Amino acid sequence: MLVALKRRGEDDRDHYANKRMDLGGPLLASLFRLLFRKLTKDMRQYVQKCVDSGKEINVPGAVKTQTISKGLKYSLATGNWGQQGTQGIRAGVSQVLNRLAYASTLSHLRRVNSPIGREGKLAKPRQLHNSLWGMMCPAETPEGQAVGLVKNLALMSYITVGSPSAPLLEFLDEWTTEPLEEVAPAHIAKVGVIYDIPLKELRLFTDYGRASRPLFIVDEQQLLIKKHTIIKLQNREETEYGWNDLVADGFVEYVDTEEEETTMIAMTIKDLQAARLNPTGAYSSTYTHCEIHPSMILGVCASIIPFPDHNQNTYQSAMGKQAMGMYCTNYQNRMDTQGFVLYYPQKPLVTTRSMEYLKFRELPAGINAIVAIATYSGYNQEDSLMMNQSSIDRGFFRSIFYRAYKEEETKQGSISKEHIELPNPDCTSGMKHGTYDKLDLDGLIEPGTRVSGEDIIVGKTVALPEDPSGTVQRFTKRDASLALRGAESGAIDQVMLTTNDAGQKFVKEDMPFTSEGIVPDLIVNPHAIPSRMTIGHLVEALMSKVGYA
Template identity: 35%
Template sequence: MAESCYELSLGRRDEDDKDHYANKRLKLAGDLMEDLFRVSFTRLVRDMRYQLERANMRNRELKISTAIRTDVLTERIRHALSTGNWVGGRGGVSQLLERSNYIATLSHLRRIISPLSRAQPHFEARDLHPTQWGKICPTETPEGPNCGLVKNFSQMVELSVGEDHENIKNTLFELGVIPPARSLQISAENRSRMFVNGDFIGFSTEPDTFVEAVRNKRRKGEISSQVNIAYYRDRKDIIINSDRGRARRPVIIVENGIPLLTESHIDKLRKGDMDFDGLVKAGIIEYLDAEEEENALVALNEEDLTNANGGDGYTYTHLEIDPSLILGIVAGLIPYPDHNSSPRNTMGCAMLKQSLGLPTANYKPRADTRVHLLQSPQNPIVKTRTADLISHDKRPAGQNFVVAVLSYAGYNMEDALIFNRAAINRGLGRSHFFRCYEGEERRYPGGEVDRFEIPDMEIGGVRSHEAYSQLDEDGIINSETEVAPNDVLIGKTSPPRFLEESTELLSPLERRDTSICTRSNEQGTVDSVVLMESSSSRRLSKLSVRDQKIPEVGYFFTSRHGQKRVIAIIVPPEDSQRAERA
């Protein structure tokens, strides 16, 4: 470190780029849970010591049940997971999985969130960096304060899981690494420093030969494929990384201008005789991190290799699997994104994740709080290869519309839409919205419990008799019953909040009405009613209410290219524009 500072001061090396992805590590679920458990367990040990010392001072019998409080460790972990507030003052670490549609779920599972403050500009951190190529999607990022700080993985990215660096060090010393103790035996001009995961381990006098030997061993499987190596000639440093959290991407190895992947390998992949991991083990494809890519020259297309052999002076080391793999899953669903402006692609990514369709095949038995289900989702007429790779046709979202782009009496100015009433009557854009409600018979201190029942007229806060007319004798509404806003779904009574609520000494404690009702702005039909037993052995009821949504003025529609529009007027079919063959 001191030597690097002197070199920087003397102008022999440049400043490190903190936005370079070789200098970044991603914290995964294991790392985050490790941090949380370490802090929680330290608190448990401290609490155990305190409980034992207190029992000893009071001359009490030492018992494990009193010394180890069960809630100290468990509750802290549960609280962090439920709120997302992690150790170190971080927030939003654990999140509820987005289930609005299949694409939103996949995108949420591949999201990267920067810990930087949203209130600061952080221009460099938000900008695209060249080392993001093939690892981070350049298109999919939210608009507003999170722009550039919330990112998503590209399609073929892989995260390193780490390898024991002690085994790697032993292999490196077998290849001729000179330990620091023998540094005086070699001249400073001929030696290159070597670092493994940031630790200085020695020198090499033949850096090019050494780096090539390590790469050959990795391609033959003698060294783990998690290892990446890079050589910087200007500062005479060999950097070897085997730690976890590095974003890496696969590329095809090129030797003497010829890619090692041949048609026979592709045929084996098609027939299932070989998988992608088999290509990696065979040394045909390898994963590069941002550090090793500094030593690589990757051809975009196979034609570039032919041109290089023609004498343009480039010596390619690798070949891209496909140039479109720089995009993420959501951006890969946009057809011909290279014909759009960049902001439109970004808007298209945001609105693809909001599209209605079939979010899950088992939406009926699920108890999601909110579910939007498109009545007749369709596969797009024009689709991409990414859509086939993620099986988008099995969880479709959206419909194919016939659109005319023309003026119509000013009603479609300011990005407005004019809809044909006949198309809406045929079911265009129609969907169902499901809302889940639940109620539980909870137990309170003092033996008091909640009860599912039709409340008596003497109970506090009770409604009129008609409000409970749709409930069954057990206090729960039946399925396929029409409900309006604020209608009672589950009749429930609870004990008073405070025992002092009763003013008469001889009267029994007055219960209160805590029935579960529909929201004030929602209506629909009761879709399903489930009565079960909760984890605390109490009765638990969950029911869902569905409401059909028919497009009307003010409804929002968009294409995959970020062309967002709002319905301004719905015209009769006789006034609608028609194509000749419509």
């Protein structure tokens, strides 16, 4: 009505105040509700059938025990969220966590997917919106079809999980005209409080899925947090004073996208200082909050880029996820489908402040290489690299690749039964081409055994049904053994595999050297630089050289 009367504008459907995010908890809760409703519906139908036919009601028989567990397993395994065989199923909700590198794992855990068709050519939902400041990373988004639709949370952003509205309602009932300052900050830390002056409304939000972020609280152009609190925070091992205490004491508060519209946020502490010293000349004299740090607008991958103000950050955010390093510390005890580990990963010479908190020092990716930017000999045309053979011999960029193979004994109906064992060629049909010699009597290969393409690594047989005519059969079993992939070779490591592929064409050429006798590990063609416009990369290289010297 107000919009029709032109008393207020239309709501912006791309504003994050008008959006809610579904997290794992609510998604699982809605799926469980759907499956539980199906269970009760089936029970009702069974009871109705028994009443109509005059049969006795068997309560244990009425409950289909597999409905909920099978439904949950189906959705988690396939990513299709909803009841199997019905309308309204959402695809790709559950995904396999990316374990290529540690940065890619962190990035995947903070990814936000917009439920808009990828084929739509609408530009509006893909564009960077003002309300995304501090909530979503402005740089980290895929190139191509999903650009702007798949986003990543900024470093300090927090999605509300919902808080009970009863304490607020109770307070409003008792003290309708009293100020909200009397409520303890811990109770309303994650509650959205919006005072809409044109509509004369006070809106309080306690629901889940709102994007919010922490800010310092400002009162009379001064931060409420003081130096002694920061010292207490720095000595948190002794004082046991942490982040939650900061929120509870009212120094920091979480502000959501809608409440942010009614605040005045200072970018730095210097802005507050300017507002105190010169109220008339300052940008604002009514600051309510202050940014913790402006760099907190970036996400995980953009935070590990040095000199992001001179780089192509969207491009690097996608590339940084593919850098090989140490993806987790317990990789030797894990059963990941694939695992890539660099033998000698190094912490970069040029780091960012955020790297320390993203554990980049403990789990680095990549090596500090000596790089020459030159067209030396012409063998590095079209983005190809020239590598120093002696560097490779000394372990430069040496890596290991793990692949997990899985095999299990399963029943196929009530007749045929699978069994893991060393197959006997005299009574087993369909034996494979690969060698079975490396298997032990239990049908399993021993750790440390070297294997190559099509070698059998797990022996398995399936019992064949007996001939109904009673004729004696030559074969009583069929081979169902697991073989190594044809193109791979390696060694058995516990129950995991390592492979080492070689198929590159190398050209022998003497490496150039500087007046100090430094020989490069890599030679990059200078023609690769201008088209990519990654000036920050060159500045980082120069700064690494200074740091190394």
